[in-house]
Amino acid sequence: MKGTVGELGEFGLIRELTSRLTSTPAVKIGPGDDAAVVAAPDRRVVATTDILLENRHFRRDWSTAYDVGRKSAAQNLADVAAMGAVPTAVLVALVVPADLPATWPLELMDGIRDECQVAGAAVVGGDVVRGDTITVAITALGDLRSRAAVTRSGARPGNLVAVTGWLGWSAAGFAVLSRGFRSPRAFVEAHRRPEPPYHAGPAAAELGATAMTDVSDGLVADLGHIAAASGADIDLRSADIDVPAQMSDIGQAVGVDPLHWVLTGGEDHAIVATFPRDVKLPARWRIIGEVRTPAGRIPQVTVDGAPWDKAGGWDHFGDDA
Numbered sequence: 001m002k003g004t005v006g007e008l009g010e011f012g013l014i015r016e017l018t019s020r021l022t023s024t025p026a027v028k029i030g031p032g033d034d035a036a037v038v039a040a041p042d043r044r045v046v047a048t049t050d051i052l053l054e055n056r057h058f059r060r061d062w063s064t065a066y067d068v069g070r071k072s073a074a075q076n077l078a079d080v081a082a083m084g085a086v087p088t089a090v091l092v093a094l095v096v097p098a099d100l101p102a103t104w105p106l107e108l109m110d111g112i113r114d115e116c117q118v119a120g121a122a123v124v125g126g127d128v129v130r131g132d133t134i135t136v137a138i139t140a141l142g143d144l145r146s147r148a149a150v151t152r153s154g155a156r157p158g159n160l161v162a163v164t165g166w167l168g169w170s171a172a173g174f175a176v177l178s179r180g181f182r183s184p185r186a187f188v189e190a191h192r193r194p195e196p197p198y199h200a201g202p203a204a205a206e207l208g209a210t211a212m213t214d215v216s217d218g219l220v221a222d223l224g225h226i227a228a229a230s231g232a233d234i235d236l237r238s239a240d241i242d243v244p245a246q247m248s249d250i251g252q253a254v255g256v257d258p259l260h261w262v263l264t265g266g267e268d269h270a271i272v273a274t275f276p277r278d279v280k281l282p283a284r285w286r287i288i289g290e291v292r293t294p295a296g297r298i299p300q301v302t303v304d305g306a307p308w309d310k311a312g313g314w315d316h317f318g319d320d321a
């Protein structure tokens with residue numbers, strides 16, 4: 001595809017975007033009408049939205065359009081999974097400048113489509129608007145399959161805290177890219193293209209998870225939301241939190257304690273949940289701490305019993321943002 005988005009025009013772009021999509025049996029009416037129609041066998045619909053903005057969530061010199069597509073879909077699909085639901089459909093709202101090469105949004109859509117396919121969902125609609133900063137706003141829908149939603153508020157003292165998926169890999173990759181390097185590849189790739197363990201969300205619900213979230217901002221920050229919503233403290237045992245040797249090497253090279261990436265790095269979209277103590281967890285879950293009766297008036301996350309007094313993760317209005 002030659003030319004720019006402006007040359008293609010709004011409806012030319014929409015035609016090209018939608019022509020690349022695939023469908024699923026849940027999609028009754030896909031893109032092309034005033035709205036889509038998606039089957040909701042459960043009669044409840046899980047709905048969530050996250051925005052990705054150029055130079056805030058991604059950089060075009062660090063990630064391909066396809067990578068940004070995979071990541072923007074993953075960020076939203078992970079939120080559906082973290083409720084214990086199976087993703088069904090996503091809507092893609094795009095802001096693009098007129099002089100952007102048309103290949104960029106088309107390859108973005110390929111990435112969104114492919115990540116949706118990994119999670120079992122399909123793109124059912126969207127919007128295109130001309131603007132100065134590339135913005136990808138995705139809405140994802142999901143189905144609870146007759147189970148109760150797993151919220152952030154159900155953690156109880158005595159519960160175990162367990163996690164599945166990657167922790168700190170994206171943050172280590174971000175640190176590498178920020179310093180002008182392109183390797184080690186595994187970490188840079190983790191930053192470009194997270195791999196949320198989608199299946200683990202519904203699986204955790206089935207196993208009796210009492211609270212759950214995906215780790216988008218950082219483990220300590222996101223568990224902080226569970227602590228606050230549940231009115232309980234959460235203590236992490238650092239000895240049970242794996243720091244890969246390769247991550248330690250990068251930490252050494254750039255002067256950062258790698259445990260900091262694991263505890264406060266976001267964007268890997270691992271799934272962390274609390275479970276009753278007698279749960280039988282499959283091997284992919286690592287037990288990393290426990291829920292405790294709150295020690296003070298404000299529920300908090302502690303590490304090895306000590307309050308975590310640094311930032312627990314990304315904050316769009318924080319000092320690092």
Ligand SMILES: Nc1ncnc2c1ncn2[C@@H]1O[C@H](COP(=O)(O)OP(=O)(O)O)[C@@H](O)[C@H]1O
Pocket residue numbers: 049050079216217
């Ligand atoms: N502009 C908004 N209007 C209404 N609700 C919002 C808005 N921004 C965030 N929220 C809600 O606040 C909660 C926390 O948001 P956020 O930290 O972005 O969640 P997540 O990490 O799951 O994406 C979510 O339930 C989200 O839907």
Ligand SMILES: Cc1ncc(C[n+]2csc(CCOP(=O)(O)OP(=O)(O)O)c2C)c(N)n1
Pocket residue numbers: 050051055056057058059075174216217265266267314316
């Ligand atoms: C260019 C660039 N700068 C900084 C970051 C780091 N970063 C941006 S947003 C974010 C947290 C996750 O995004 P957010 O919009 O908070 O998603 P949500 O928590 O709502 O799911 C992080 C770690 C990045 N990925 N790219």
Ligand SMILES: [Mg+2]
Pocket residue numbers: 049050
């Ligand atoms: Mg959000």
Ligand SMILES: [Mg+2]
Pocket residue numbers: 050075076079216
């Ligand atoms: Mg999110």
Ligand SMILES: [Mg+2]
Pocket residue numbers: 216217314
């Ligand atoms: Mg966030």
